[in-house]
Amino acid sequence: xxxxxxxxxxxxxxxxxxxxxxxxxxxxxxxxxxxxxxxxxxxxxxxxxxxxxxxxxxxxxxxxxxxxxxxxxxxxxxxxxxxxxxxxxxxxxxxxxxxxxxxxxxxxxxxxxxxxxxxxxxxxxxxxxxxxxxxxxxxxxxx
Numbered sequence: 001x002x003x004x005x006x007x008x009x010x011x012x013x014x015x016x017x018x019x020x021x022x023x024x025x026x027x028x029x030x031x032x033x034x035x036x037x038x039x040x041x042x043x044x045x046x047x048x049x050x051x052x053x054x055x056x057x058x059x060x061x062x063x064x065x066x067x068x069x070x071x072x073x074x075x076x077x078x079x080x081x082x083x084x085x086x087x088x089x090x091x092x093x094x095x096x097x098x099x100x101x102x103x104x105x106x107x108x109x110x111x112x113x114x115x116x117x118x119x120x121x122x123x124x125x126x127x128x129x130x131x132x133x134x135x136x137x138x139x140x141x142x143x
Contacts, residue, residue, distance in 0.1 A: 033087045036079040037137045043072040043079070044130035051122045059122075060115045069122050070106055070113070076129070077103020094132055 050065050059065055080088075080099045088096045102121065106113055 033083050034137065034140070036082050037133055037140075039079040040076050040133050041130060041137070043075045044126050044133070047072045047122050047126050048130065051119070056116070056119050059119050066115060066118065069118055070110075073118070073121065073126075074103050074106050076126075077101075077106070091136055094129065099129070 047069050050068050051059065054062060054065060077100050080096050081103070083096065088094075
């Protein structure tokens with residue numbers, strides 16, 4: 001069996017978020033939005049760990065760190081796109097469309113992405129997003 005056939009066969013499973021796969025295996029019934037919020041939080045935390053050990057010059061020279069941050073920004077954008085329209089409307093102050101738009105740029109127009117912009121997003125916007133999503137998730141679970 002070729003690797004391509006294996007990849008094609010498991011594509012549906014690969015498109016599920018980590019939280020969705022966990023819930024399917026465990027049989028839990030988490031709300032869909034909560035699963036995507038967890039993915040956003042996880043990716044924000046991973047980005048924070050990577051940029052927390054570097055300054056902007058080190059980040060500009062570290063291709064592996066750039067790859068991790070870009071990949072995690074794409075995951076955040078994809079999770080945002082999968083949040084329900086009701087949730088995004090209810091929490092519109094997060095500028096979901098701009099976050100999803102960044103994912104599209106990274107994925108489809110990667111040649112337009114500068115390391116300085118990625119650093120700025122990773123060090124200023126991601127921490128704010130993490131704080132916001134964490135507070136939203138806490139308040140939603142408290143209801």
